[in-house]
Each structure stands twice: as structure tokens, then as C-alpha cells.
Amino acid sequence: MSTTVSATQKPVLNRLRRAQGQLNAIISAIENGGKCRDVVIQLAAVSSALDKAGFQIISTAMQKCIADENDESDPMTVEELEKLFMTLA
Template sequence: MTTTTTADIKPVLNRLRRAQGQLGAVIAAVESGGSCRDVVIQLAAVSSALDKAGFQIISTAMQKCITDPDDTSDPMTMEELQKLFMTLA
């Protein structure tokens, strides 16, 4: 990815921290014999938070690729970005 700013990375870190907390809740629920329903709901929340973080990272890279196509600090092509996007879809 090209140069990242604090404004770019803050929402990603927030999502990842949220996923980390939710994963902690999943682990605690499994360890304490929590209900299947609660575990699955928390797992879905973790999965969603991770997907959103991934989409945010790729979206930021795509925006930079489009707005500054001559930036060679990260030689990722639009095709490579699209493939990354599709891995999350």
C-alpha cells in the first residue's frame, strides 16, 4: 500500500481492536460453556469486523492508486488490488 496517513489507519485500527475484543468474548464464551447461539453471534461479529477492516485497507489503497497513479512507492497494480478485494468478497 502507498503512504498511509493517521486518518487512513485510525478507522482500520478501531475495527481491528473491536474484532480483537469480540474474539476475546468468543474465547471466554467457549471456555465457560456459553451457548452455541452466543458463540456463533460473536463469531459473526468478529468475521464482519475483520472483513470491514480488510475492505477499508483495500479501499484506501484503491483511492490512492486512482488519485496518484504515478506513485511508485508500492508497485501494486489495480488488477492486484481487485484480486485482494475479491479474496474478501
């Protein structure tokens, strides 16, 4: 099955793939007795990458919500967007 990635999804996917690579490196480092300092630094990098991806996803949703304000489909409410945003804070 082929899927099309939008221009707004591409940077998020790139960030998540980078985080996935960092997470794989962390697992490998732990399995191979890597230094604690290196593992913690990589954990911080993964955490930051995931936070940024989440903020980017929510930001895109907010922009779409504002742009589709008059759309009769099921847009997210401001309260729902705020709640999603605050889960990352």
C-alpha cells in the same frame, strides 16, 4: 518505538481492536461453557468486523493508487487490487 497512525488507519485499527475484544469474549465463552447461540452470534460479528476492515484497507489502497497514478514508486496494479478485493468477497 513510537508510531504515528494516519487518519485513514485509525478507523481500521478501531474496528480491528473491537474485533479482537469480541474474539476474546468468544474464547472466554467457549472456555466457560457459554451458549452455542451466543458464540455463533459473536463469531458472525467478528467475521463481519474483519471483512469490513479488509474492505476499508483495500479501498484506501485503491484511492491512493488512483491519486498516485503518476508516481514512479511501486504502485499496485489494478489487477493486484482486484485480486486483493476478491479475496474478501
